[in-house]
Amino acid sequence: MRPMLLLGVAVALLAGVAPLLSIYGQHIFVLVALYGSVALAWNILGGMAGQMSLGHALFVGAGAYVSTALYLHLGVSPWIGLVAAAVIGGALGAGMGYTVFRRQLSGVYFALITLAVAEMALHIVSNVAALGGANGLAIPSKPDFANFQFGSKLGFCYAALGVLAVVSAVILAIHRSRLGYVFLAIRENERSAAALGIDVVQGKVVASAISGALAALVGPVYAHYVLFIDPESVLGVPLSIDALLFAFVGGLGSLFGPLLGAAVLVPLTELLRGFLGGRLAGVHLIVYGVILILVMRLAPRGLWGLLLDSMPRRTK
Amino acid sequence: MDLLPLLPQALADGLLLGGVYAIVAVGLTMTFGVLRIVNFAHGDFLALGLYLTYLGATLLGLDPYLSLVLVLPLVTLAAAFTYKLLVAPVIKAPEHNQIVVTLGLSLVLQNTMLVFFTADLHAIPSVLSGQIVRFGNVFIQAAALIASAVSIALCLGLYWFLRSTELGRLIRAAAQDRDAALMCGVNVERMYLLAFCIGVGSLGLVAPLIAPFNYISPSVGSNFTLTAFIVVVLGSMGNFAGALIGGFIIGIVEAVGGLVTGGSINFIITYAIFILFLLFKPEGLLGGRRL
Numbered sequence: 004m005r006p007m008l009l010l011g012v013a014v015a016l017l018a019g020v021a022p023l024l025s026i027y028g029q030h031i032f033v034l035v036a037l038y039g040s041v042a043l044a045w046n047i048l049g050g051m052a053g054q055m056s057l058g059h060a061l062f063v064g065a066g067a068y069v070s071t072a073l074y075l076h077l078g079v080s081p082w083i084g085l086v087a088a089a090v091i092g093g094a095l096g097a098g099m100g101y102t103v104f105r106r107q108l109s110g111v112y113f114a115l116i117t118l119a120v121a122e123m124a125l126h127i128v129s130n131v132a133a134l135g136g137a138n139g140l141a142i143p144s145k146p147d148f149a150n151f152q153f154g155s156k157l158g159f160c161y162a163a164l165g166v167l168a169v170v171s172a173v174i175l176a177i178h179r180s181r182l183g184y185v186f187l188a189i190r191e192n193e194r195s196a197a198a199l200g201i202d203v204v205q206g207k208v209v210a211s212a213i214s215g216a217l218a219a220l221v222g223p224v225y226a227h228y229v230l231f232i233d234p235e236s237v238l239g240v241p242l243s244i245d246a247l248l249f250a251f252v253g254g255l256g257s258l259f260g261p262l263l264g265a266a267v268l269v270p271l272t273e274l275l276r277g278f279l280g281g282r283l284a285g286v287h288l289i290v291y292g293v294i295l296i297l298v299m300r301l302a303p304r305g306l307w308g309l310l311l312d313s314m315p316r317r318t319k
Numbered sequence: 320m321d322l323l324p325l326l327p328q329a330l331a332d333g334l335l336l337g338g339v340y341a342i343v344a345v346g347l348t349m350t351f352g353v354l355r356i357v358n359f360a361h362g363d364f365l366a367l368g369l370y371l372t373y374l375g376a377t378l379l380g381l382d383p384y385l386s387l388v389l390v391l392p393l394v395t396l397a398a399a400f401t402y403k404l405l406v407a408p409v410i411k412a413p414e415h416n417q418i419v420v421t422l423g424l425s426l427v428l429q430n431t432m433l434v435f436f437t438a439d440l441h442a443i444p445s446v447l448s449g450q451i452v453r454f455g456n457v458f459i460q461a462a463a464l465i466a467s468a469v470s471i472a473l474c475l476g477l478y479w480f481l482r483s484t485e486l487g488r489l490i491r492a493a494a495q496d497r498d499a500a501l502m503c504g505v506n507v508e509r510m511y512l513l514a515f516c517i518g519v520g521s522l523g524l525v526a527p528l529i530a531p532f533n534y535i536s537p538s539v540g541s542n543f544t545l546t547a548f549i550v551v552v553l554g555s556m557g558n559f560a561g562a563l564i565g566g567f568i569i570g571i572v573e574a575v576g577g578l579v580t581g582g583s584i585n586f587i588i589t590y591a592i593f594i595l596f597l598l599f600k601p602e603g604l605l606g607g608r609r610l
Binding site for chain 1: 357
């Protein structure tokens with residue numbers, strides 16, 4: 004239980020720090036926690052189980068649209084929407100995983116399918132009037148705890164931190180369990196894993212379902228934070244790339260590297276934006292691209308790996 | 320509205336579009352077939368070619384067809400540098416790393432163009448813009464006809480080159496078995512460079528040809544990358560004839576789909592075809608990885 008205790012302490016510390024931050028600092032806090040959660044969720048499938056997805060926006064977008072549509076059309080509380088989001092995300096992850104992995108498709112084929120499914124979802128949502136079409140859905144501002152609108156950035160800091168804590172707890176629980184070793188075995192060598200009696204397809208489907216459910220949790224929080232969602236922002240390719248990027252830069256397969264990646268890159272993006280104002284729209288993405296390539300070339304284990312290397316080795 | 324009379328027009332448009340898709344896909348399938356690398360930045364080199372054409376038109380006043388002499392070598396040069404700096408170092412790396420490196424390159428290329436040229440749409444006029452060829456009830460832009468014809472000729476030419484020339488044989492040897500080719504004295508490293516330069520460089524030839532009848536924007540590249548992937552999977556990875564057939568199929572699906580449905584429902588059909596193929600026939604229409 005020690006890792007869980009450590010996580011509790013870390014979350015408590017972060018919760019204590021949040022009120023001390025400026026409004027801008029709290030905004031960054033929310034973004035880091037949300038992007039970090041997506042990247043961590045991506046990493047369960049992409050890093051721990053070794054199946055690279057290029058379409059995780061699908062889960063975030065599904066979560067955001069399910070909870071928002073339930074809230075706007077049926078008056079269902081976003082708190083219940085949050086649960087619905089996780090269920091839908093998990094079901095999508097399981098369904099996609101089952102159809103793909105059962106057919107022994109992996110590597111670039113899996114990446115392409117996830118990309119195509121997410122893009123298709125984007126175009127479908129763009130054509131459904133009830134979901135606001137390409138214009139998106141706006142959530143009327145009614146600050147109330149029951150509406151998942153907290154009236155302050157601090158409230159959203161706690162909501163985002165809550166999601167991050169849930170995602171982290173699940174990762175810790177998986178890590179030292181049988182499931183964690185199943186993922187590891189699949190990632191390292193599928194054939195050996197199968198020879199040892201591991202159901203490889205089932206393992207990957209479970210990874211996909213967990214990853215999808217956790218990524219979907221981020222959607223409702225994001226939607227109620229920004230009070231507006233449209234297909235491009237929650238279902239678009241850039242979000243899928245962000246998830247993968249933070250995970251790779253932070254350290255693929257390490258437990259919390261993806262969070263580190265988000266914690267470094269998100270503030271960097273915001274700083275660049277502050278510097279350049281509205282001019283030069285794509286600069287932060289150029290920086291992302293360069294960092295991604297450099298990390299691949301110089302430190303394939305990511306920032307987390309660099310951090311571990313720089314620490315003094317423990318002697319046995 | 321009765322759509323039937325418009326069908327021949329849509330079919331013709333689809334065939335013309337398909338020719339261009341085919342050569343873009345052939346480039347992608349060539350780099351995949353030989354280097355076993357999936358290049359997510361493929362379409363961005365086409366966008367690069369388009370912006371070079373645009374620069375040629377605005378700075379030097381060149382007609383797109385004239386700027387071909389500049390764009391083709393420049394794009395090929397960019398391909399050579401890309402191979403040396405980015406692709407060669409990861410050629411033996413895990414697939415993950417290769418995908419991530421080309422994704423990173425795509426981010427850099429696309430957004431560099433965004434920074435320099437903004438997201439505004441640009442059109443590049445040519446002497447041939449607005450020239451229409453008429454076949455019965457079907458109207459075709461002369462520039463589109465030329466682009467498609469050259470693209471198809473290029474596909475066939477590349478196929479002939481790989482099949483029937485000594486150099487083509489060497490490239491195929493490197494593609495089929497790297498180690499065996501090395502032992503027979505094939506300079507595999509150079510064959511990889513050559514294949515990458517041909518695959519990507521052919522976009523430098525296509526770009527000025529499609530410039531007169533296309534709007535250009537920084538995101539045009541990723542659209543073409545995705546379409547090329549769809550075409551390549553449809554026609555089997557690494558298969559030239561497959562890419563040609565796949566290009567025509569997707570071209571016609573897009574043109575006829577656009578006629579029947581309108582709007583972006585069109586994309587849904589294309590993606591649905593893609594996903595169904597990936598799931599049920601991932602080896603594509605023609606199968607195999609023959610080069």
